[in-house]
Amino acid sequence: MNDRTSGPGRAEREELARLLPAPAERELPPGRHLHHKDTLMRLIDQDGDRVPARPRPRLLRPAVLLPAVGLALGGVLLTTLAVTGRDGAPTPATAGTASRAPAPPRATVLLDRVASVAARQDEQEVTDDQFVYVRTLQSRNEGEFGGPVELTGPHEREVWMAQEQGPVIDVGLIREDDAYVPIEVGVPDGEPAVGLAGLHRPTYTWLASLPTDPDALLKRLAAEITRDQDASGTPAKERDRAQDTFDAIGELLRETVMPPKTAAALYKAAAKIPGVSVDSDAVDAAGRHGVGIARDDTRAGWRTAWIFDPATFEYLGERSYLFKDTSMGEKGTLINKSAVLERAVVDALREKPSAGTPESGEPAAGESPTA
Numbered sequence: 001m002n003d004r005t006s007g008p009g010r011a012e013r014e015e016l017a018r019l020l021p022a023p024a025e026r027e028l029p030p031g032r033h034l035h036h037k038d039t040l041m042r043l044i045d046q047d048g049d050r051v052p053a054r055p056r057p058r059l060l061r062p063a064v065l066l067p068a069v070g071l072a073l074g075g076v077l078l079t080t081l082a083v084t085g086r087d088g089a090p091t092p093a094t095a096g097t098a099s100r101a102p103a104p105p106r107a108t109v110l111l112d113r114v115a116s117v118a119a120r121q122d123e124q125e126v127t128d129d130q131f132v133y134v135r136t137l138q139s140r141n142e143g144e145f146g147g148p149v150e151l152t153g154p155h156e157r158e159v160w161m162a163q164e165q166g167p168v169i170d171v172g173l174i175r176e177d178d179a180y181v182p183i184e185v186g187v188p189d190g191e192p193a194v195g196l197a198g199l200h201r202p203t204y205t206w207l208a209s210l211p212t213d214p215d216a217l218l219k220r221l222a223a224e225i226t227r228d229q230d231a232s233g234t235p236a237k238e239r240d241r242a243q244d245t246f247d248a249i250g251e252l253l254r255e256t257v258m259p260p261k262t263a264a265a266l267y268k269a270a271a272k273i274p275g276v277s278v279d280s281d282a283v284d285a286a287g288r289h290g291v292g293i294a295r296d297d298t299r300a301g302w303r304t305a306w307i308f309d310p311a312t313f314e315y316l317g318e319r320s321y322l323f324k325d326t327s328m329g330e331k332g333t334l335i336n337k338s339a340v341l342e343r344a345v346v347d348a349l350r351e352k353p354s355a356g357t358p359e360s361g362e363p364a365a366g367e368s369p370t371a
Contacts, residue, residue, distance in 0.1 A: 319337040
């Protein structure tokens with residue numbers, strides 16, 4: 001994980017140092033920006049986390065994530081994006097060139113550093129009868145599909161995800177806009193429950209079972225994505241293998257509690273995805289400044305960035321914005337943004353780590369009263 005046989009050169013260190021913008025007095029004290037920048041460079045110098053040149057990965061054909069659980073989790077997994085289009089935006093690439101462009105060295109260095117930090121986190125013990133709790137702050141697009149963006153103000157959302165391996169029907173619970181909504185898997189008439197743990201219901205145990213070798217992990221994800229795309233009838237011409245893999249990893253990083261080795265492997269795998277770049281100054285839904293790992297979705301016309309704290313390398317959230325004019329708005333228009341406020345493992349639905357016990361009240365419609 002920490003390869004000390006070689007260290008980053010001066011030019012690369014200076015390039016990575018430029019990832020953080022000049023201090024903005026109205027948003028954050030200058031001293032905090034300088035502290036983050038110094039910390040970032042010191043940690044990279046100490047660990048020598050330069051990743052040597054690697055052969056371009058051969059990704060299998062990934063997929064659009066649209067099974068029954070994926071649809072049920074649309075509010076849970078697919079709306080936590082957002083971005084500001086400023087100096088960090090790369091030159092938009094065509095669909096043909098994006099698949100051949102390797103990740104820039106500074107993106108590779110940053111992801112390797114994030115992976116090293118993730119690998120040192122504490123392992124958790126999670127049982128099948130528990131729930132993963134994640135509290136986020138989010139702004140979402142409520143405009144019509146393909147039409148002008150109508151971004152809401154930041155609001156809080158809580159999610160409880162069942163850790164049973166399945167098959168199950170009751171997957172979890174969402175609290176949003178002061179209402180509790182159960183998450184269920186649609187089951188065809190006469191068919192058994194299909195809610196098995198997997199890419200669209202990533203339990204802690206399932207995540208821990210994934211390969212930790214980045215190349216093997218990419219192949220595993222690609223195979224699952226391809227299977228979903230084939231099942232949904234997605235035409236091959238509409239598939240972008242690199243973007244689908246980037247999106248799949250982004251979903252796994254959001255609203256889950258991640259085993260340290262799996263998290264590290266996902267970040268190292270992301271460094272192998274062509275077209276991945278650095279978003280110099282990304283701001284999450286909570287107003288926290290960070291450095292982003294981004295990729296342009298040339299099919300949709302927007303960029304998505306995963307945001308990390310520049311001092312601790314902790315995952316903060318996501319943001320997405322248009323990198324060109326589209327029917328959704330002008331270049332630079334924010335699409336979605338999120339901020340992770342709290343993650344924990346709890347013993348019951350509605351249980352909150354800060355409170356320690358479930359809230360009182362009647363179960364939500366479809367919610368098990370014994371959960």
